Amino acid sequence: MPDRRTLITLAVLVAAVAVSVAVAELSGVRLIDRVVTVMCINLILVLGLQVFMGNSGILSFAHIGFMGIGAYTTALFTLPLQMRGMVLPNLYDVLATVELSPALGIALGGLVAAMVAAALSFPLMRLSDAAAVITSFALLVVLHTIMVHWSEVTNGPRTFFGVPEATGLYQAAGVAVLAIVGALAFKESRTGVLLRASRDDEVAAHTIGANVPVLRWRGFVLSAFMAGVGGGLWAHFITSFSPNAFYLKETFVILGMLVIGGGATVTGAVVGTIAVTIAYEGLRAFENMLNTEQVFDGTVVGLTEVVLACAMIGILVLRPEGLAGSCEIGATALFRRRPQPTGERP
Amino acid sequence: MTTASLTAADLSVEFSGLRALDRVSITLNTGEILGLIGPNGSGKTTLVNALTGHVRALEGTITCAGETITHLKPFQIARKGVARSFQIVRLFRNLTVLENVETAAIVRGASRPAARRRGLALLEDLGLAALAEEPAGALSYGDERRVEIARALAAEPRFLLLDEPAAGMNEAEGHALVAMLSALPAARNLGLLVIDHHMPLIMRLCQRLHVLASGRTIGEGDVETVRRLPAVIEAYLGVSAVEAADA
Numbered sequence: 001m002p003d004r005r006t007l008i009t010l011a012v013l014v015a016a017v018a019v020s021v022a023v024a025e026l027s028g029v030r031l032i033d034r035v036v037t038v039m040c041i042n043l044i045l046v047l048g049l050q051v052f053m054g055n056s057g058i059l060s061f062a063h064i065g066f067m068g069i070g071a072y073t074t075a076l077f078t079l080p081l082q083m084r085g086m087v088l089p090n091l092y093d094v095l096a097t098v099e100l101s102p103a104l105g106i107a108l109g110g111l112v113a114a115m116v117a118a119a120l121s122f123p124l125m126r127l128s129d130a131a132a133v134i135t136s137f138a139l140l141v142v143l144h145t146i147m148v149h150w151s152e153v154t155n156g157p158r159t160f161f162g163v164p165e166a167t168g169l170y171q172a173a174g175v176a177v178l179a180i181v182g183a184l185a186f187k188e189s190r191t192g193v194l195l196r197a198s199r200d201d202e203v204a205a206h207t208i209g210a211n212v213p214v215l216r217w218r219g220f221v222l223s224a225f226m227a228g229v230g231g232g233l234w235a236h237f238i239t240s241f242s243p244n245a246f247y248l249k250e251t252f253v254i255l256g257m258l259v260i261g262g263g264a265t266v267t268g269a270v271v272g273t274i275a276v277t278i279a280y281e282g283l284r285a286f287e288n289m290l291n292t293e294q295v296f297d298g299t300v301v302g303l304t305e306v307v308l309a310c311a312m313i314g315i316l317v318l319r320p321e322g323l324a325g326s327c328e329i330g331a332t333a334l335f336r337r338r339p340q341p342t343g344e345r346p
Numbered sequence: 347m348t349t350a351s352l353t354a355a356d357l358s359v360e361f362s363g364l365r366a367l368d369r370v371s372i373t374l375n376t377g378e379i380l381g382l383i384g385p386n387g388s389g390k391t392t393l394v395n396a397l398t399g400h401v402r403a404l405e406g407t408i409t410c411a412g413e414t415i416t417h418l419k420p421f422q423i424a425r426k427g428v429a430r431s432f433q434i435v436r437l438f439r440n441l442t443v444l445e446n447v448e449t450a451a452i453v454r455g456a457s458r459p460a461a462r463r464r465g466l467a468l469l470e471d472l473g474l475a476a477l478a479e480e481p482a483g484a485l486s487y488g489d490e491r492r493v494e495i496a497r498a499l500a501a502e503p504r505f506l507l508l509d510e511p512a513a514g515m516n517e518a519e520g521h522a523l524v525a526m527l528s529a530l531p532a533a534r535n536l537g538l539l540v541i542d543h544h545m546p547l548i549m550r551l552c553q554r555l556h557v558l559a560s561g562r563t564i565g566e567g568d569v570e571t572v573r574r575l576p577a578v579i580e581a582y583l584g585v586s587a588v589e590a591a592d593a
Contacts, residue, residue, distance in 0.1 A: 190452045190461075197438040197449045204436035207398065208501060209424030209453040264440070326440065 006188055008330030013180050013270045017043070020274070021173045033169055039277040040172035041234045043270065046257045047179040048226030050269040051186050052219045053258065057199030058128065060136040060220070061251060063227050065143030068246030069116055070109030070228025071235035072147065072154050075163045078105040078236070083162045090152045102166035106232030113228025118221045125216040128202060140251065147243035154243065161240035167233045175233060179226055183266045184328075191218050249305075256308050260315050262322020271324040279311070280304050350411035351375045352397065352428060352505040352537060357406035359389075359396050359561075366392045368561045369406070374537040376504055379527070381552035381569075382541045385581060388558040390541045391433055394507045398430050399423040411504065425453070429503035433510050433541075435490045439483030443474065443493050446482050450500035461500075468496045472526065487514040492523075499534070506530070507539045512547055520544070524551050557581070 002010075017040065024036040049063045077100040079087060084096055100108065124135050148157045186192045195215045198205035205212055235241065253276070261272020287303045290296065315322060329335070352374045359367040367389045374380050382390050395401040397408060399420040408416045410426045418426070429450070438446050447465035448458070456464060469475045472492050477485065482493060491511055498506055511527070512520045524547060531538050542548050548555070555572040557565040559581040565572045572578055 188458070190458060193441070193445060193458070194449055194452060196441060197446075200438035200440050201436045203400070203420075204432070204438065205449075206400075206420040207424055207430055207432075207436075208450040208497065209421050210449070211421050 002185075002188060005328065005330040005335070006184055008335050009267060009328040010180065010184055010330075012329045013184075013267065014177050016270055016274065017173055017176055017180070021169060024169055035277065035281055037167065037169045037172045037237060038234075039273060040169070040176040041167070041230055041237065042254065042257065042277065043176045043273045044172075044179045044230035044233065045227055045254050046261075046269045046273045047176075047183045047266065048223045048230060049254055049258050050263060050266060051183050051226060052216075052223035054263045054265065054269070055187060055192055055195040055199065056216050056219050058136075058216065059133045059255075060223070061133065061255075062136040062139040062143065063223065064246050064251045064254060065140045066113040066117060066224040066227035067231035067234070067250070068143060068147050068243065069113040069224075070106070070231030071241065071246065072160070073109035073112045073228070074100075074102065074105030074232035075160055075235045075241075076153055077108060078102050078164055078166075079162055080164070087160060087162050088153065088155055092152060095153070102164055102232075102236050106229055106236065109232035109235075110225045110229035113231070114221050114225035117224030118217070121220045121224075122213070122217055125213040125220065140247075144243060144247050147246065157243060159240050159242045163235050163239045163241075165236060165239050167237035172233055172237070175229060179229075180266060180270065182222070182226065183269065186219070186222060187266060191215055195219055252305075253308070256312050258322075259312055260323060262324040262326070264321060264326055265324055265328050267329045268322045268324035272322065275323060276308065276311075279307065283307055349376050350504060350537075351409075352411075353409045354393070354397060355407050355409075357393070357396055357408065358404045359392055359401055360404050366561050367396065370558065370561070370563050372556050372563070372566075374505055374539050376535055376537045377531045378554060379531055379538045379540060379552045381548040381555045382539055382558070383543075383545075383548060383555060384558035384564075387560075388581075389561040390558055391509055392561075393558065394430060394509055394539070394541065397423075397507065398428055424501065427502075427504035428507070429498035429501050429505070430507040431491070431494045431498055431509055431511060433513070435487075435494050437482040437485075437490060437493060437497075439481070441482055442479050443482050443485070444469065444478040446493055447496045447500045450497050454501055464500055465496075468499055472496050473522075488516070488519045491515065499530075502534070503536055505537045505539070507541075509541045510543065511540060512542055512544055520547060527551060 020036050020039065024033045045067060049060065052060055076095065077098060081099050084091055120139065124132065127135055147154050154160060194205065194210045198210060198212045198215060202212060257272040257276045258269055260276055262268025283304045287300050290300045354370060354372050356369045356371055357367055358365065358369055370393060382393065384390050392401060396403050399418055403416055407414055410428060413426065415423050415426055438449065444462065444465050447468055448461040451461035451464045466475065466478065469478055472495065474489065474492055474496060477489060485493065495508065495511065512523055515523060527538060528551060530536060540551060549569060552569060555566065555569055556563065557572060557578050564581055565575040565578040
């Protein structure tokens with residue numbers, strides 16, 4: 001039975017997702033519906049990153065590569081059979097006859113991402129600090145290069161199109177809620193506690209008998225599974241994409257959301273995702289307005305990226321633990337149980 | 347209760363050619379308190395580091411309850427029942443005090459509720475129950491040391507190696523610590539090795555002493571025998587006696 005503070009945290013974070021969905025529904029504006037859907041998908045990706053990065057303290061750049069694996073896996077297995085010859089002319093015969101429903105495809109995408117992570121990452125989990133960060137970046141480059149060149153299944157650098165549209169607001173929000181539950185459960189699990197211990201002091205973690213690489217590996221595999229599921233949902237939302245969707249730009253957005261919100265907590269992942277989404281959409285609208293009103297001579301581009309980058313720098317300098325701070329919302333003073341009145345006053 | 351021992355035989359350690367330990371043999375039995383003393387730089391901490399796998403032995407063998415553990419990694423040695431504390435306290439600073447203690451129980455296979463119960467019981471024993479929900483990074487120096495000991499005990503070790511457990515404690519805290527440590531070997535059937543510079547504390551606490559100087563053993567045996575050895579008086583007790591007279 002999880003403790004009271006974790007349950008409060010869960011309730012508040014799920015409520016935040018529910019409010020976002022309600023806003024989209026009540027507004028009836030299609031654009032807001034799409035923004036909230038993407039936000040929920042991004043939330044799954046950010047939570048996945050938090051599972052590994054927040055608990056182990058190791059920055060991973062490889063995350064979006066696993067999102068790509070999930071997206072391509074479900075795209076490949078859910079693409080209608082009659083379209084396969086057109087989208088993927090060189091597809092292997094074995095794969096040309098299997099067609100799954102989107103739900104199964106997304107689940108399979110998560111599993112494939114987790115299996116690839118399980119196989120590739122074990123030697124990497126011995127590394128800490130800068131070496132771990134650089135190798136994870138190298139892993140992203142490797143995964144990207146494979147997506148660009150494995151034409152038989154990804155259509156190479158060209159657009160993969162024709163993925164059935166299956167992800168709506170409710171599917172994305174539902175999986176996001178599951179991701180919140182998963183991230184909180186992992187954080188409070190035996191592995192999660194030991195992983196957080198190793199983040200604080202690796203030597204002391206060895207001394208109490210913790211096998212740190214194995215702990216990190218478990219976190220990394222769960223993290224890749226969540227990235228794969230997020231990627232699959234996104235594929236069935238956007239329906240056509242190319243390998244560039246799973247590279248530096250997306251990495252920066254997801255990492256920015258986690259850093260700005262605060263990587264150490266699940267609360268931080270949720271706060272960061274919501275805050276950055278609102279800021280992003282606001283800036284995009286502002287940018288459009290500047291361009292349509294022709295306030296400046298040229299067109300304004302890249303405002304969102306620049307502001308996100310500056311926000312990241314500002315947060316890291318001024319409040320390195322992120323907007324949400326270092327403890328979960330349920331453990332803050334807001335929800336601290338007040339001492340029972342004793343009845344007598346001195 | 348059966349007696350087991352943690353043993354090093356002819357253990358040598360070198361740091362880039364410099365011999366930090368030179369053929370040191372030491373035995374720690376369950377049920378006893380062994381004091382490891384010696385001047386600064388004599389190799390006391392290095393010996394504890396070698397026994398717990400943090401430093402590789404150049405030669406010699408280490409056995410724990412008859413099993414050779416010489417080339418095992420620190421986490422594997424910990425799982426054989428050897429726990430330790432550090433000269434400079436190493437707590438998991440962002441975890442609560444209770445979670446810190448829980449970690450060692452979890453590694454030994456306890457579920458979270460079981461680890462919680464064991465952790466709370468230990469904190470109660472060590473007078474730390476009021477701090478259970480505090481972040482470990484916010485403790486006073488003496489409390490940090492006691493939490494580290496509680497964490498080590500949560501693993502239910504057969505051998506506990508403490509590197510200067512009383513450092514930074516005041517007189518009263520030191521006395522309380524001695525009382526607590528004295529009871530450990532019998533109550534938990536473990537062997538306790540204590541490094542400390544504070545001779546009165548060592549004399550009160552230990553039945554047996556092992557003295558190092560410049561990486562070599564220069565004396566071992568019961569407290570009365572060791573304090574009369576000329577080499578020990580010259581290398582260590584002499585200095586300490588002078589300091590004691592000054593104070």
